Amino acid sequence: MLDVRRLYMLKTVAARGSITAAAHSLELTAGAVSQQLAALRNDVGVDLLRPDGRTVALTEAGRVLLEHADRILAAMEEAESAVAAVKGAVGATATLAALPSTVARIVAPALTALGSCHPQLAVTCLITDQAQLRELSLGTVHVVLGQRYHQLPDATPRGIDVSPLLDDPLLVVTAADQGDGRPVMLQDLAAHDLAVPPPTTDCGQAVLQGCRRAGFTPTPRYVTADIAAQLTLARAGLATALVPRTAIDPTTPGIRTAPIADHPIQRLLFAATRHTENANPTTTAVIAALHTAARSTTQPAVLM
Template structure:
């Protein structure tokens, strides 16, 4: 009989591209992963992986087995979820992946709420802006707090359930008192503090500005929101920062909405799709939803 844990290793190696990368993501040694994959190869009697430079690739048999492995692993999770739903209690552990810009206004309040409501639940939080949904599909995390800018088409991986939480506008950030609402075209004459164009936020800003007739030129280029706010506070430039990433008590800055062409990101919670709701991930999502709702500050601009 095939070992489910070995099937999970095969899936992880296929996604990560190498045994070393898979081992690192699973906190295992490369030797341990190789040993288990060798055992899986003996179980099926055919090679599943072949070397490809510094990486590995699936053989034809490996691709066939991976397709079955994904269905088997999904069925195992479905069974675990169904039993947890019958038990009706929140579990002991969960892993959350969240964007850095959501930590202060959403993640921290949500974790405080979970600690009060479910003191036996330990939530491990991975703060990253890299490939959260892939980590979800691989089973490395249980819940993702992610983002999607509204100008981009929705692209949800197979087997992932997305719960929208909040439309979060980018605000114009400058030094001093709160300025008046601005039209996006006005920023063509500003010294801008922008995220790199390769980032989701940078792409959203570039797309929005081009829609109103200009290509923004960054005087300062950084994805670090703390650095963006520092440069704006010093009067060195005008930043565009998501509202939830700004502490409203921060001294020395003014924020203003973009009046005519708001740039919005959807903040969402994502889990693996199962036929039965998991009490643990449901509790985490409900806490994130409550924190996102309480973090609203005034009305949202219309899209």
């Protein structure tokens, strides 16, 4: 009989691209993972992995086995969710992956509320802007607070349920003594010194596409994905920044914000979980708290 833990290791290696990377995420040694995969290979009697440069890739047999492993692992999670739904009680642990830009105005209020309503629930929060949905697919997190810019294609993997939280527009941020807070034409920013994320990021791509629709290609003066750095540059009067509304602390002094009038750029913030037929009370509680916190951020942020 196939060992479910070994099937999960195969899935992890395929997703991470190497035994070393898989071992790191599994908190095991590379030798331990190699031994378990060798045992799995002996169980099925055929090679499952092959070298691929500095990484490894699945053989044809490995791809076939992984397809079945995905269904087996999904069935196990379905069984766990069904039992949890019958129990009807929020569990003791959950892991949430969230974007850094959502911590202050969504994640922190949500975790505070969860602590009051479900004191037995300990939520581990991973603050990361890298591959959250992949981690969800691998089962390393239970809930993802993610984003998708409306200008970009939807890349949500199969087997993931998405619950929209709110549309979060990018605001034009300048020093407090610049502008008047009225809506800004995006094309007018062509003459500004801009602070924007790298074009390799989703936000950077969305800004680039929005500016092109407005009739110009931006030539940023400052390129950084660090929103705190963008706001510092704007506060100092060195740059105009384009920053998601929920990433701006309404009490921040020295800056002024304005909406984009002609070609709005906005992201959808969502809560995502792995799909199950039976709702898990624990993940349901986490998502409900995120929804409540998101609703409280919808008021405009006009700062002086």
